[in-house]
Amino acid sequence: MAIKVYERILQLFEAEGIDTIFGIPDPNFVHLFHLAEERGWNVVAPHHEASAGFMAEAVSRMTGRPAVCIGTLGPGLANLAPAMMCAKVENSPVVFLGGQRARITEQRVRRGRIQFVRQSPLLEPSVKYAASIEYADQTDEILREGLRKAMTGTPGPVYIEYPSHVILEELDVPPAAPPSAYRLVGQTAGADRIAEAARLIRAAERPILLVGHGVHTSRAGEPVRALADLMACPVIQTSGGTSYIKGLEDRTFPYGFSPSAIDAVVRSDLCLAIGTELGEPVHYGRGRHWVANEENRTWILIEQDPEAIGVNRPIDVPLVGDLRAIVPQLVEALGDSPRTPSPELDGWIRQDADRLAELAETAPAGMSPVHPARLIVEATKVFPADGIMVRDGGATTIFGWTYSQAKPHDVLWNQNFGHLGTGLPYAVGASVAEGRKRPLMLITGDSSFQFHIAELETAARLNLPLVCVVAVDYAWGLEVGVYKRTFGQGSRETGTRWSTNTRLDKVAEGFGCHGEYVERDEDIAPAIKRAYASGRVGVVHVAVDPKANSEEMPSYDEFRTWYAEGTQ
Structure with missing residues (x-):
């Protein structure tokens, strides 16, 4: 049965588990909004397109999936720009859909066109991928490429534009395929690398887990908790990783702001970093608190983007892939040989609890x-x-x-x-x-x-x-x-x-x-x-x-x- 382009867009998003859309209804998208509500989606219209983008980013953080935001042509897309930039820097996979006038308008030599600007050239630097659907039968390939780019390597936003003459056209297409049919999902690390990482963790005397923003936005708290229990070590939060994993609250310390965290970092002989770019707030993993004992510290990094390995600091064992797949690999590898807790762990826990109590008192x-x-x-x-x-x-x-x-x-x-x-x-x-x-x-x-x-x-x-x-x-x-x-x-x-x-x-x-x-x-x-x-x-x-x-x-x-x- 033939379906409209806007219905196909919803089908493709639904295959990714997406059921929420934010935006102020653009004339191009009113049919999409109407049908999304009929299909049981959350359809939220805020008062500003930038807010819509931030709301969508929050959804991606809370679900571990891509999120969707729509902007009306011209001024609506201008208002979306700050949300796009935030999503790019925050590594949030938000799909921004933009309305646009029919292509004949863009090719006119005439001046004085209403509510019109060439949008893609202005927005391309703020996204991982920018494309326009020029023909209805491009819908699947371009939307899937957008989702592929948003979720592959370091996550981030993409921009897809629909000229008004395309979105109401009809398509004859098969059922929407699952994500695994068109992009890499659940990439694991090689068995040799996992074995080497497990060997180093077992041999370490004072290992630490450095937990970043990506652990929480991928919703990987449970497997990370299991790994932390097997490593029996402190958990150090980056500035982006300030959510506490259930069961690890007492031994999770904020990097740089907790004496327990600083002491654990200084004494550590192994750091397993998960979901972090090792950026400025952790001094690239090589400055300030990391300088002491650097020559005795081994680094293991779980990182989805292979191009990030070794950029901010040397890494001894890179584990390239989806942390949601790699952390369970490490849990399995360590399962029959959990570590004895680090000797200072109880002291660090007491010290940090005393710190919080003193702050409340003083x-x-x-x-x-x-x-x-x-x-x-x-x-x-x-x-x-x-x-x-x-x-x-x-x-x-x-x-x-x-x-x-x-x-x-x-x-x-x-x-x-x-x-x-x-x-x-x-x-x-x-x-x-x-x-x-x-x-x-x-x-x-x-x-x-x-x-x-x-x-x-x-x-x-x-x-x-x-x-x-x-x-x-x-x-x-x-x-x-x-x-x-x-x-x-x-x-x-x-x-x-x-x-x-x-x-x-x-x-x-x-x-x-x-x-x-x-x-x-x-x-x-x-x-x-x-x-x-x-x-x-x-x-x-x-x-x-x-x-x-x-x-x-x-x-x-x-x-x-x-x-x-x-x-x-």
């Missing part, structure tokens, strides 16, 4: 406005055990990764690109991916929150179990700190502040959400609990001390070492 209290460290402590103490944590903001995030008392199993933030304003769209996308059941907490600064504040309406419309805790200092707090360090106290901080009359709790109420205003630490937790209990999206406006927010960011000297080429 975070400045009794201030009004609230000290941002105390905000983090009080908010994360009441973080729901099964919740999803979303972070956004500059200074607020720096306080967050130091003072958090929660160990969430899912954490989302824009850690590689550092794009502010992603928090609220990430929260929406993550909740849609999880069936809108698990509670979410967004901890953000006021600057970041206002980027896409209109998506409060989207969250309210979808009735998401989301509470947004907003640290409000009426300023670009991190940038104020940069001015002070650059020009000294009392310097003019150009362009960093705005009206102190802004009440984000009242803005939230205008969107139909639950609003709370807080200016004392003891009121933070009760306000958050009331927000969850309200049954509506909640916004808790917490007035924080602007001086502390700009001058007392914890571990800031460590954070600055991420910029390896001295950009700060």
Whole structure:
């Protein structure tokens, strides 16, 4: 039976397990949106295409599958550009579909065309693959090539364009094939490499697991936990790998910010790195904390992209393939010979627990406005055990990764690109991916929150179990700190502040959400609990001390070492 091109697009995506689409309906795509809803898809229309892209990226992180976002021709695609760039830097496999006018328009010499720009040349640098469907019978091959590029090697975004005269044409095609029919799926490592890695792990006295962003976006927590149990070693988080794997919470330490992590790295004689590019936040695996004992340390890297091996540092045993396939190989190889726990492991666990307890005890209290460290402590103490944590903001995030008392199993933030304003769209996308059941907490600064504040309406419309805790200092707090360090106290901080009359709790109420205003630490937790209990999206406006927010960011000297080429 002949089907329309737009129906075939849905079939091809469904074969990949995709059932969610974000975007503002383009005239080219209204038939696709309508049919997707009929087929039981989640169809979410936010208020800005960039938000749609961020929401789709969150879905890919929470499912381990590609995600889909649509942009209308011209201005819609212009609005998608920041989301494309984020997906590229964050290694997120998002398929961006773009509408376009009929090709005859592109070939005109005439000037003054409405809502038109040649889109692909502008977008190609921000994606792994860009293509246009010029003929209906190209639909399968180009969409599959896009999915192949998005998921092969280092994951990333692709852009596929549909001129308006193509998407309503008819096709006579067979049922959509599964992904394994047209791209590499579940690539394992060679038996010789697995055997060598297992031999080295057994022989190591103080091995560590370095766990990155890719472990969580591939949803590989369970096999990684089994591997960590067999290795009986500490788990070191990269800045992108800050989700905690169930069962490993007590022996998972953040690289650079936990003395236990630093000591474990310095003493280690083997590092097994999983789901990480070994980038600047871990000093490429060869600088700063890695320098000590470097000559005695063996490196094993699980990496999907063979071209990444040896780029940032030499690797002794590269295991090239899908970590979802390779980690079970290592588990099987080590299964009959688990290691004896590293002798210092219990001490590191106690040391890190004591560190968190001391931070909770010593975070400045009794201030009004609230000290941002105390905000983090009080908010994360009441973080729901099964919740999803979303972070956004500059200074607020720096306080967050130091003072958090929660160990969430899912954490989302824009850690590689550092794009502010992603928090609220990430929260929406993550909740849609999880069936809108698990509670979410967004901890953000006021600057970041206002980027896409209109998506409060989207969250309210979808009735998401989301509470947004907003640290409000009426300023670009991190940038104020940069001015002070650059020009000294009392310097003019150009362009960093705005009206102190802004009440984000009242803005939230205008969107139909639950609003709370807080200016004392003891009121933070009760306000958050009331927000969850309200049954509506909640916004808790917490007035924080602007001086502390700009001058007392914890571990800031460590954070600055991420910029390896001295950009700060």
